[in-house]
Amino acid sequence: MIGLDVGSTTAKAVRIVNGEITYEITGTHNWKDLIKGVDKEEIISTGYFRKSVPHKANVTEITAAIYGVRHCYPxxxxxxxxxxxxxxxxxxxxxxxxxxxxxxxxxxxxxxxxxxxxxxxxxxxxxxxxxxxxxxxxxxxxxxxxxxxxxxxxxxxxxxxxxxxxxxxxxxxxxxxxxxxxxxxxxxxxxxxxxxxxxxxxxxxxxxxxxPDEPQVINALGALKYYNQDIE
Amino acid sequence: MTALVPPELVFACGAEPFDVNNVIPESKRYPKSKLCAWTAIWSEMLVNKEIEIDSLIVVAGGDCHNALVDGQKVQRSGIPTHFFFYPFDGNPEYLESQLESLSGFLGGVRYPGKFREISKLKKLGKKIDEKRCNGRISPADAFRILISFSDLCGDLNKLETAISSVREQKIELNNRIALIGVPPIYSDIHEVAQELGLQVVFDELPFEFIRHSGNDIHSTARDYCGYTFARPLDFRFGFLKKELEKRKVDGVIHYTQFACHHMLEDEILRDELDCPVLTIQGDMPGKTPEQVKLRLEAFGEMIGRQP
Missing domain, CATH: 3.30.420.40 (ATPase, nucleotide binding domain)
Incomplete structure (x- = not known):
C-alpha cells in the first residue's frame, strides 16, 4: 500500500516496507510519476487532490495529519x-x-x-x-x-x-x-x-x-496509517 | 424587509412582506463596495430597482448592524424606509411601541385575523422542524420551508402548499448537526453537509422564524421579545444549550459571514458550548466552495473519532 498526498504545491508518496518508511516527493502536477505501476486498490490518498487521483480510500489532510504525527509523536x-x-x-x-x-x-x-x-x-x-x-x-x-x-x-x-x-x-x-x-x-x-x-x-x-525528520511526508504517512492502523 | 420583522403585523396591515435576503444565495452580483455580501447585494439591488418593492422595513437594532447604513442608502434612493429596533433588554413595552410605529408606517391594522391565521401556519412549521429532527424530512427540505417563514412567501396559501408538498423520507441521522449563526450564503450547504455525512437537525435563525407569534400587537410584542438574535449573548446561549440538548446534537457548525459583527461571537460560543464546533466563514454567494467542503468532511471525520 502507499499513502499518496497530492497537495497544492507538491505530491508525496509514502511506503512502509518491513517497518521502514520510504518516501518520494515531486511537484503536484507530476503526481503520476509517484504511482507508476501501482494499482488503484493500493493507494490511500489525501491532500487537495485526494479525490481526483486514483485511490482505494481517501481521507482529509486534517485526519491524515493526526494519524501521521501520532506515528512519530504519540x-x-x-x-x-x-x-x-x-x-x-x-x-x-x-x-x-x-x-x-x-x-x-x-x-x-x-x-x-x-x-x-x-x-x-x-x-x-x-x-x-x-x-x-x-x-x-x-x-x-x-x-x-x-x-x-x-x-x-x-x-x-x-x-x-x-x-x-x-x-x-x-x-x-x-x-x-x-x-x-x-x-x-x-x-x-x-x-x-x-x-x-x-x-x-x-x-x-x-x-x-x-x-519530524521529514515533515513534508507526514500526511501521506498518515493516510496510510489511517487506512491500516496496524502498520508499525 | 431586511431581517426578521413580525410578518404577522405586515400581513395584518394589508401589505405583502418580502424578505430581501431571499434573492442573495442565488445572486451572481459582485457588489461594488462591500463588507457583508448579504447587505451589500440587497442594498445595491434595491437602489437599482432590481427588486420590486413599495417600501422597506430595515431591522436596524438588534440583529444586523450593517443594515442600519445600507438601509439608509436605500432610503436616499427614494424608497420609503422604516427603521425597526428590537429591545436589547427584551422590554415588551418598548417592542410594542416599535410595532405600533411600524403599523403606522404601513397604514394601520386592517386584517386582524391574519395574526391567528399565521399562528396556525407556524404550528405546521414546527411540525416540519420536528419531523426533520426525527429523520423523516431531509435537512434541505426542512430548511427551505423554515427559512420561508421570515416573509411567509408573501402569500399564506403558497406557503401552505409548499409545506404540504414536502416529501417524507427516511434519513439516517448518524451525525446530528446544529447550524447556528446567520444563515449560510451558500445555496446548497444542507445538501453538501448531508452528502458528507452530516445531517443538520437544527437551523438556529430559521427556528426563530417559526417560534414567535401573537394574536395582536400586544401579545406579539411579548412573544417576539424572546427573539434570541436581538438579545444579549447569555440569553441566546442559554436558549441554544437547551435546544442542542433536546435535539441530541453531536456537533455544531457556526456559520459566520465575512465582515459581520456576529463573527466576534465565535470565541465566546466555543467557550460556552460543550460539543465540537466547526467555524465556517462565508463571503460571496453561490454553491458551497471546495475549501468549505474540506472543513465539513474533516469535521465529520473528527466527530467520528469522538470517544
Missing part, C-alpha cells in the same frame, strides 16, 4: 501544518481544528513572495536568516503587501538577511495567533524545512516544539 497536543496555500492548526487533545486559507500571510505562499522578490530559491531563506544581525519590525499585514514592507525596511538600511529574518518573525506571529496553548506542538508541512522560520516560531510560541 503524545502531541497540537499539530501545525504549514502548507503551500493554507495553514492548519489541529488541537488533538480537544479534537478541534482551524484552517487559514483566506489570507496568504501565514502560509507557504507568503514566503514565496519573499523569495521571489529577492530572486532566491525558497530553501535559501532559512540560511540567510541565520546571518541577520538585527531584526526589523515588520507588521503582520497582508502577504501581497509584504513586498512594499520589505522595500521600506531595505530603504531604512536593513540588509537582505535582516529583512528576510523580519519576514520570518512576521510569519511566525501570524501563525501564533492560531495556535492554542499546548505542552507539545508538532510542526509539519514543507515550509517547516525553513530553519529561519522555525527559529522565529520557537521564540514566539510557548511549549515544546517538535519536528
Amino acid at each position: 503524545d502531541a497536543d497540537v499539530i501545525v501544518d504549514i502548507g503551500g496555500q493554507d495553514t492548519k492548526v489541529i488541537d488533538v487533545t480537544k479534537n478541534n481544528f482551524t484552517i487559514n486559507d483566506k489570507c496568504s500571510a501565514g502560509t507557504g505562499a507568503f514566503l514565496e513572495f519573499v523569495a521571489n522578490y529577492f530572486k532566491l530559491e525558497l530553501e535559501e531563506l532559512g540560511t540567510l536568516h541565520l546571518k541577520a544581525k538585527a531584526i526589523p519590525e515588520i507588521n503582520n499585514t497582508c502577504g501581497v503587501f509584504a513586498v512594499s514592507e520589505m522595500i521600506s525596511q531595505l530603504v531604512a538600511g536593513y540588509s537582505k538577511e535582516e529583512v528576510i529574518a523580519g519576514m520570518h518573525y512576521a510569519f511566525a506571529r501570524r501563525i501564533s495567533f492560531m495556535v492554542p496553548e499546548a505542552e507539545t506542538l508538532v510542526l509539519i508541512g514543507g515550509t517547516v524545512k525553513n530553519k529561519g522560520m522555525v527559529s522565529a516560531l520557537r521564540e514566539i510560541i510557548r511549549g515544546k516544539i517538535m519536528i
Whole structure:
C-alpha cells in the first residue's frame, strides 16, 4: 500500500516496507510519476487532490495529519501544518481544528513572495536568516503587501538577511495567533524545512516544539496509517 | 424587509412582506463596495430597482448592524424606509411601541385575523422542524420551508402548499448537526453537509422564524421579545444549550459571514458550548466552495473519532 498526498504545491508518496518508511516527493502536477505501476486498490490518498487521483480510500489532510504525527509523536497536543496555500492548526487533545486559507500571510505562499522578490530559491531563506544581525519590525499585514514592507525596511538600511529574518518573525506571529496553548506542538508541512522560520516560531510560541525528520511526508504517512492502523 | 420583522403585523396591515435576503444565495452580483455580501447585494439591488418593492422595513437594532447604513442608502434612493429596533433588554413595552410605529408606517391594522391565521401556519412549521429532527424530512427540505417563514412567501396559501408538498423520507441521522449563526450564503450547504455525512437537525435563525407569534400587537410584542438574535449573548446561549440538548446534537457548525459583527461571537460560543464546533466563514454567494467542503468532511471525520 502507499499513502499518496497530492497537495497544492507538491505530491508525496509514502511506503512502509518491513517497518521502514520510504518516501518520494515531486511537484503536484507530476503526481503520476509517484504511482507508476501501482494499482488503484493500493493507494490511500489525501491532500487537495485526494479525490481526483486514483485511490482505494481517501481521507482529509486534517485526519491524515493526526494519524501521521501520532506515528512519530504519540503524545502531541497540537499539530501545525504549514502548507503551500493554507495553514492548519489541529488541537488533538480537544479534537478541534482551524484552517487559514483566506489570507496568504501565514502560509507557504507568503514566503514565496519573499523569495521571489529577492530572486532566491525558497530553501535559501532559512540560511540567510541565520546571518541577520538585527531584526526589523515588520507588521503582520497582508502577504501581497509584504513586498512594499520589505522595500521600506531595505530603504531604512536593513540588509537582505535582516529583512528576510523580519519576514520570518512576521510569519511566525501570524501563525501564533492560531495556535492554542499546548505542552507539545508538532510542526509539519514543507515550509517547516525553513530553519529561519522555525527559529522565529520557537521564540514566539510557548511549549515544546517538535519536528519530524521529514515533515513534508507526514500526511501521506498518515493516510496510510489511517487506512491500516496496524502498520508499525 | 431586511431581517426578521413580525410578518404577522405586515400581513395584518394589508401589505405583502418580502424578505430581501431571499434573492442573495442565488445572486451572481459582485457588489461594488462591500463588507457583508448579504447587505451589500440587497442594498445595491434595491437602489437599482432590481427588486420590486413599495417600501422597506430595515431591522436596524438588534440583529444586523450593517443594515442600519445600507438601509439608509436605500432610503436616499427614494424608497420609503422604516427603521425597526428590537429591545436589547427584551422590554415588551418598548417592542410594542416599535410595532405600533411600524403599523403606522404601513397604514394601520386592517386584517386582524391574519395574526391567528399565521399562528396556525407556524404550528405546521414546527411540525416540519420536528419531523426533520426525527429523520423523516431531509435537512434541505426542512430548511427551505423554515427559512420561508421570515416573509411567509408573501402569500399564506403558497406557503401552505409548499409545506404540504414536502416529501417524507427516511434519513439516517448518524451525525446530528446544529447550524447556528446567520444563515449560510451558500445555496446548497444542507445538501453538501448531508452528502458528507452530516445531517443538520437544527437551523438556529430559521427556528426563530417559526417560534414567535401573537394574536395582536400586544401579545406579539411579548412573544417576539424572546427573539434570541436581538438579545444579549447569555440569553441566546442559554436558549441554544437547551435546544442542542433536546435535539441530541453531536456537533455544531457556526456559520459566520465575512465582515459581520456576529463573527466576534465565535470565541465566546466555543467557550460556552460543550460539543465540537466547526467555524465556517462565508463571503460571496453561490454553491458551497471546495475549501468549505474540506472543513465539513474533516469535521465529520473528527466527530467520528469522538470517544
